[in-house]
Amino acid sequence: MSTKGRFENGIATTYDSVTTETVAKLAPVVFYDDFIASSLVVPASGAAESGAMWTKKIVAAAGTPTVALTAAINGLAVCTMAATDEAESAYLHLNDNLPFSMVNGLIFETRAILSVLPTLGVEMQWGLGCAYGVPDNMAYSAWFTADGDGEIYCETDDNATDRSVTSGITVLNSAYHIYKIDVSDVTSIKFYIDGVRVAASTTFPFVATGANAQMQPFLGGYKSVGAGTGVGTLGIDYVKIWQKRS
Secondary structure, eight states: OOEEEEEETTEEEEEETTTOOEEEEOOSEEEEEOOOOSOOOOOBTTSOOTTOOOEEEEEOSSSOOEEEEEOOTTOEEEEEEOSOSSOEEEEEESTTOOOEEGGGTOEEEEEEEEEEOOOTTOEEEEEEESSOSOGGGOSEEEEEEEESSSEEEEEEEESSOEEEEEEEEEOOTTOOEEEEEEOSSTTSOEEEETTEEESTTSOOOOOOOGGGGEEEEEEEEEEOTTSOSOOEEEEEEEEEEEEOOO
């Protein structure tokens, strides 16, 4: 590892100049989980357990989508869709606790892999979202999306404008990538993959404020009823979020 330093929105950070992973940040508010724990069980949303950081939102009637931690080296959380034709969700989030604010210089970073590329009808998402709702209609969000294949889209929704723009990157199921969403400037959210800005020709403003700007990390996938028997698996190596206190 070769580390270098930089300032992001006035916050000193250190990063790996080879992988682009942020390894340290002198921010007032820092969230970090490498999914290293003695228990691999993730409690259900609405039934959070003491000591468990995350909950899983599973929606299914006949299929068995899953959200679980694994015993992989360095820790790994995995969200897997089932090959069942039904409305289905498999998300990892903070039980709809929304401790982060888009107006506080929020930065989100994750290292992730689509170990099973989504097929027709399945949409995988990783980034920031409001309280859980039908994922395609959540009012407030900023995330990366893979919809039916490995092409990665950058998406934001502030309940005024819903934006979805291709990153120009199509990933394979064999490779991890580092995804970053930088809300240092709320008038121009920036998306990065492996340290390179993507969808740079599009401006992604976020006009919502107050409670409507509050977010949680939101990672997983869904499909709607009648979408077919598509599948998809998202592996999340780590989640890092930092921001100013106000």
